[in-house]
Amino acid sequence: MSFLELNKVTKVYPNGTKAVHETSMNVENGEFMVFVGPSGCGKSTLLRMIAGLEDITEGDINLDGKLINKVDPSERDVAMVFQNYALYPHMNVYNNLAYGLKNRGIDKQSIEQKVNDAAKLLQISEFLQRKPSMLSGGQRQRVAMGRAIVRNPKIFLFDEPLSNLDAKLRIQMRLEIKKLQQKVGVTSIFVTHDQVEAMTLADRLAVINNGIIEQLGTPIEIYNNPKSLFVAGFIGSPQMNFIDGELKNKTLFAEGFEIKNVQSDFNGEITLGIRPEHMSQSDSGLINLSVELVEQLGSDNLIYGELKNKKDFCYRCPGNQLIEKGSKISLNINDNNYYVFDKSSGNRVN
Amino acid sequence: MKIKPLQIIAHIILIMGVLLMVVPIWISFASSSHESVTILTEGMKFHLGDQLTRNYNEVLNEKGGWSEEVTAAKMFINSFVMALGIATLKVIISAMSAYALVYFRFKLAVPIFWVIFITLLVPLEVRIFPSYKIVSDLGLTNSYTGLILPLVASATATFFFRQFYKTIPDELLESAKLDGANSWRFFIDFLVPLSKTMIAAMFIFMFVYGYSQYLWPLIMTTAEEYWTVVMGMKIIYTESYEGVALPRTAERFAYIILSMIPPVLVVVFLQKWFIKGLIQTEK
The missing domain is CATH 3.40.50.300 (P-loop containing nucleotide triphosphate hydrolases)
Structure with a gap:
């Protein structure tokens, strides 16, 4: 008891x-x-x-x-x-x-x-x-x-x-x-x-x-x-990025990119969640970001930008990694650290 | 420091106000120290005379009234008892009823409050006959209880206490509850100390109110031993000119000065609390 x-x-x-x-x-x-x-x-x-x-x-x-x-x-x-x-x-x-x-x-x-x-x-x-x-x-x-x-x-x-x-x-x-x-x-x-x-x-x-x-x-x-979507958005700072998309036969389609072999049997509209700190820069990454604002916190830099569909997006990188305002960067998700939520119910599906 | 013209004007107005208040009192006091003849022939005085002790002694101790039984000293005691009783009970009753209205959220609290508030429209003078009837049926004429009881409820004070209690944050009550205070302890340990400046202010107002009652004691008292100061003031003015004696003007002034002392004392004494409360912002 x-x-x-x-x-x-x-x-x-x-x-x-x-x-x-x-x-x-x-x-x-x-x-x-x-x-x-x-x-x-x-x-x-x-x-x-x-x-x-x-x-x-x-x-x-x-x-x-x-x-x-x-x-x-x-x-x-x-x-x-x-x-x-x-x-x-x-x-x-x-x-x-x-x-x-x-x-x-x-x-x-x-x-x-x-x-x-x-x-x-x-x-x-x-x-x-x-x-x-x-x-x-x-x-x-x-x-x-x-x-x-x-x-x-x-x-x-x-x-x-x-x-x-x-x-x-x-x-x-x-x-x-x-x-x-x-x-x-x-x-x-x-x-x-x-x-x-x-x-x-x-x-x-x-x-x-x-x-x-x-x-x-x-x-x-x-x-x-x-x-759930709520918990994911509430815990973590800066907030998790959310991108709308669709999941079909273990393949996730989002605006401008797709992820294969998603560990989920869910089919339908989803929201993809990626924490700003779970990404790294790469030459041919999934996500393309045009940088609008850089916040330098010393230990980290917070990069705010827009995706292709004009949605806001945030990326957190080490403080020594310099990114210019106005540049375009390409990001990969580290170790499949992404979250998939059912868009209508908000429940996690992966 | 540069003195601005506005300040000078403000001070002149203030000084004029002070003089307006103080000069008549001084004239009364100075006049009370002369012989009545002097005042009657020469008018009121601005300087002190040599009859001070004699006049005051006479006023306080001479027996007056129709039966020559009551002295001014006795009347002072009566007024003091009455005012003290009224002020004390008014403060206690209003504080407690306001406590009930604010903290015990029973359904009829708001209508009851308004009923209490409406009694402001029926002061004692309006309900004097029914009040007299009740008090005399209870056999309370010619008693301190009869003098005090019909005046102890106060809508004004209840209102002020209610407004004050409403400003006290709920957390204080909740915290006190967790600390094991029941409703009675919360009242005594929290509301009373927190509202002591309010209590002092209400006490001053209510004391002066009780002290200056005229109509009620006039109707209530047939026995001279319950006469009050304000009634005495009337009597001393209409005192019969026994034979060809002169009006006792100097003694009248002495009486007036004496009658002012108790309320002044109450104000002076309680003002300490009052100011203390204003300086220490405790909320």
Whole structure:
């Protein structure tokens, strides 16, 4: 039995909107699970149902072998870090951390001990007497995490906690969250719409779209083996290139080129997906690109151009490989690293 | 620093406003320190006289009224109790009803709020007969309870608290819930401290409102021991000229000055909170 089990969990809002459809998944003890998806896909709703802040319309949630559908949020032993941190503005940092413990009737001495330990772990000891308004974004973030840690909960829930920080701090805090989770070893669920955050933090990743888990797996599995068009487009940066085409008797016909011996029995209209990093230049390549824009990132160059049919296309090459704007290049796909999706259903067919 | 002409004009206007407020009070105070005869013959005074303690002592302690039983000091106490009771209860009741309206999302919350709001159209003066009937049927005439109770509900304060609670982010409530706060704790530990400046402001308004009530205590009280300051002001002006005695003008001024002190004290005391709240932006 898994640590956290969702069994056909469904959420329908009173106005009829179906936010989560019969979602089932297991989270193992100590695992870092990330829910990723575009805004409004239901990932936050799912998290809030685990926290007990939203009612569950149908289905069961089990935490540590106990059905928690009807358990009050305060009794669930979960801690949550909110997007805007939701620090208590009128309390100093110490009391922010201590408040939940006080409500649990823990004696003063152990509270002090726990708060000081958490503060030390998060390096906020010197701010304990300050009000949240006197802290910077990163410090607030730490306080919010401290508030979750002191309670020593069964599970940490993060609801897009990094989206209020600037880019540099976000990367730093991302690392800190990962390190902290490994140090403390608490099962965590992290909700984000940022696929880089998702890839870097997750032990396992759930890609959610329209209230359905499209794919569940380790980041590398999902990157290498996207099951659907949506997952393929969502995971990976820059985004995967998509070309419309047709598959007939294991031969793929696309605008201007064809691929033989495709490992698929599917016949009909398809979408071909190629990651920008899975190609290399060759004199007589399949894909001909007229270069319009070159982004030099240092380690890599991103080449943006047009195909014959005026479709946009992106190619990623090592930084030392110079390609001029306006030139024409020809590309081959490395090691048959391409993905074929059924155009109508979006499902992977190769 | 260069002073702009606009600033000078602004300051002149402000100073004129201040003088308009302060000069009458000063004249009253200065006049209250003279003998009544002096004021009657020479008009109001701008400088202090030598009768200050005598006049104030007399006003505070002389027994007045028809039965010669009530003193001004007693009236001050009555007014203070009444205003304090009204202000305190008004703040507590409105804060709690606003809490119910905002956080307990029952179906009728919005209509109920509007019903509460509509009571602004029926102030005590409009419903004075039914109110009197109820209070007298309950046997509450001539009591502090009777003075305070019909005035403790406030649509205005409920409205202000409601608007304030609506600005508090939902995450705060959710976070408090996860931290094990029940609805009562959330009110006491979060809403009350967060709205303390609002509470101070409402308390000031409501205290002054309660203190300056005239019609209600006038109707409510037949026993002199429940008379209030504002009623006393009327009485001291229409005091009978016993025999050929002169009108006691100086004492009247002393009474006026004294009657201003309690509300001023409340404002001065609570202003500290008020300003503190304005400086610390806690949201």
